[in-house]
Every structure is written in C-alpha cells, then in structure tokens.
Amino acid sequence: MLKTRIFKRYLRWAYKKGAEDLVKLNFKPGFKKEDFTCLLCGVGSEQTANEFIRFVTNRNPRAKIWIIDLGEKQVTAVKKLVKERLAKFDVNIRRVNALELNKLLPEASLDWIETDGFLEYFDRQSLKRLLTIWHGLLNADGFITTRDFVSSSRITITTDAFRIWLAKRWLGVSLFRHTKKELVSLFKSSGFNFVVGPTPLPTYKRFTLVKRS
Ligand SMILES: C[S@@+](CC[C@H](N)C(=O)[O-])C[C@H]1O[C@@H](n2cnc3c(N)ncnc32)[C@H](O)[C@@H]1O
Numbered sequence: 001m002l003k004t005r006i007f008k009r010y011l012r013w014a015y016k017k018g019a020e021d022l023v024k025l026n027f028k029p030g031f032k033k034e035d036f037t038c039l040l041c042g043v044g045s046e047q048t049a050n051e052f053i054r055f056v057t058n059r060n061p062r063a064k065i066w067i068i069d070l071g072e073k074q075v076t077a078v079k080k081l082v083k084e085r086l087a088k089f090d091v092n093i094r095r096v097n098a099l100e101l102n103k104l105l106p107e108a109s110l111d112w113i114e115t116d117g118f119l120e121y122f123d124r125q126s127l128k129r130l131l132t133i134w135h136g137l138l139n140a141d142g143f144i145t146t147r148d149f150v151s152s153s154r155i156t157i158t159t160d161a162f163r164i165w166l167a168k169r170w171l172g173v174s175l176f177r178h179t180k181k182e183l184v185s186l187f188k189s190s191g192f193n194f195v196v197g198p199t200p201l202p203t204y205k206r207f208t209l210v211k212r213s
Pocket residue numbers: 002041042043044045048068069070071074096097098099115116117118121
C-alpha cells in the first residue's frame with residue numbers, strides 16, 4: 001500500500017492539508033528559515049521518504065532532514081534511495097526507537113515532526129512518553145503533522161479490532177486502538193494546541209499540533 005501511486009498522492013494531499021491546518025492555528029511555518037530542521041518519524045518506506053524530502057527541499061534546499069525507523073529494512077531502503085538520488089540534500093537516516101529519540105537529537109532542535117499511521121504503534125502510556133519526547137525536541141515554534149486511526153462508534157471499534165488482529169496475524173505487528181477523545185486529551189496534557197480534520201478514510205483523522213509556549 002505504501003508503495004502505490006495513490007499513497008503518493010495521499011501524502012502530497014496530507015502535507016498540503018497540514019500546512020492549511022497551521023493557518024487555522026494562526027501559525028506560520030518557517031520552512032524557508034536558514035536552519036530549518038525536520039524529522040520524518042517512522043518512515044515506513046522509501047516512497048514516503050522521497051515525497052517528504054522533495055516536499056521539504058522544494059521549500060528549502062538547505063533544510064536539515066532527519067529520518068528514523070525501528071525497522072532495518074526500511075532504514076536500508078531509505079539509505080539506498082538517498083545515496084542514489086538525493087545525496088545533494090542534508091538527510092540523516094538512523095535506525096532508532098522513537099522512544100529514545102532524545103538520545104539522538106538535542107532539545108529544541110526540530111521545527112517540524114511529520115509522521116503517518118504511527119501513533120497506533122504505541123499503547124497509551126508509551127504514547128504519552130512519545131509526545132513528551134516530541135514536545136522536548138521541538139523548538140518554541142515547532143509543529144507536528146500526523147494522521148491516524150481513531151475508534152469512535154461501536155462499528156469502528158469492531159473494524160479496528162479486526163484490523164489490529166490482521167496486523168498481528170499477517171505482519172506480526174502489535175497495534176493499539178485509540179479513541180479521538182483519548183488522543184485529544186493526550187495532546188492537551190502534553191502541551192500542544194491542535195486541530196483535527198478528516199482524511200479520505202472516515203476513521204482516519206488528521207492531527208496538526210503546535211507547541212504551546
Ligand atoms: C505505518 S508505518 C509509517 C508509514 C509512513 N509514515 C508513511 O507515511 O508511509 C509505521 C512505521 O513506524 C515504524 N515504527 C514502529 N514503531 C516504531 C518505534 N518505536 N520507533 C521508530 N519507528 C517505529 C515501523 O517500523 C513502520 O515502518
């Protein structure tokens with residue numbers, strides 16, 4: 001799925017929508033500033049890395065880009081892509097657990113954290129820790145864009161339970177179900193202002209967060 005043309009189009013749409021959400025938050029992202037630094041957290045595939053790097057470098061060719069993932073395959077594929085096609089940009093790729101990002105990156109060193117379908121890899125407690133780490137890594141004008149599944153009605157709880165079972169059964173991946181109410185409460189208590197928006201998938205929501213000062 002992550003390698004299809006539709007997903008590529010979806011990502012372009014999502015990045016554009018994230019920028020529009022920032023306007024709703026009265027926030028002007030500093031893409032063009034000299035030391036603009038961003039992180040793609042849990043890259044998933046080289047196609048996503050490619051879209052992200054192009055989105056950022058079209059706005060600022062000198063931006064510093066970090067890309068991380070826990071998966072060896074993902075990291076190897078992205079390193080190959082960058083070495084072969086995007087070597088002129090400042091891209092740093094690491095295999096690291098997002099819950100240990102504070103060992104890799106200094107406090108207040110990031111302007112933007114982007115990720116997609118990532119929050120559901122964390123149970124409630126780890127998600128709280130992840131948001132605390134992200135909050136610490138973002139500078140005062142830092143922001144986050146992401147999209148994720150939320151369970152709300154009895155129907156979505158059932159379809160999510162099935163999706164989570166499938167992920168475990170076929171991919172061996174443990175995912176965790178979160179409600180919109182739960183995520184909203186976590187964002188608030190972790191020090192963010194945010195907006196929530198739709199995506200083309202009814203149970204998949206868009207979240208854009210700005211660090212509260
Ligand atoms: C759904 S995929 C991400 C999709 C990607 N953001 C995109 O837009 O194509 C989730 C990725 O997160 C990675 N991941 C899961 N838990 C992680 C963790 N604790 N630290 C870093 N990466 C993690 C997985 O290996 C997987 O590649």
